[in-house]
Amino acid sequence: MILIFAVDKNWNIGYGGKMLADIPSDLKRFRQLTEGHIVIMGRKTLEAIPGQGPLPNRINIVFTRDKNFNREGFYILNNMDELFPLLERINPKGEKEVFVTGGGTIVRQLLPHCNRAYITKILKSFDRADTSIPNLDLDESWKIVKESEIQRENGLEYKYVDYIRK
Secondary structure (H helix, E strand, O other): EEEEEEEOOEEEEOOOOOOOOHHHHHHHHHHHHOOOOOEEEEEHHHHOHHHOOOOOOOEEEEOOOOOHHHHHEEEEEOOOOHHHHHHHHHHOOOOOOOEEEOOHHHHHEEEEEEEEEEEEEEOOOOOOOOOEOOHHOOOEEEEEEEOOOOHHHHOOOEEEEEEEOO
């Protein structure tokens, strides 16, 4: 599995159910990396997507504790025990990559199964943030394998940092 996130200097990813910053180039990169593959998200992440529909050209899996939740275009799971049998069924040869896209609770549960991460590091700290993910820079089991030059967009500086599990 692969983590894919935009984080601030404190590894915060969101506030009030929304991403911390609007970076169109990063969203384009997200789309390019995930199209044709599988994306996993929690219900709150789904609700942050404009239109709350499935991401096009991807297999969409959403986790929710609400056993009555139903949304067309998604595989709906209520617990982690259901995930791996589903992945085996829909991706038996492992040809599609599996991206963990949010939120923080889902990341903490699936991090042990992740071996790569595409992180967009926004080079500032946001005052208002209520969701974070573990800082891979502080985890000795992860290492940086690629880092972009600093990019600038919408008044923000950021860079793309790719990690692999050692």
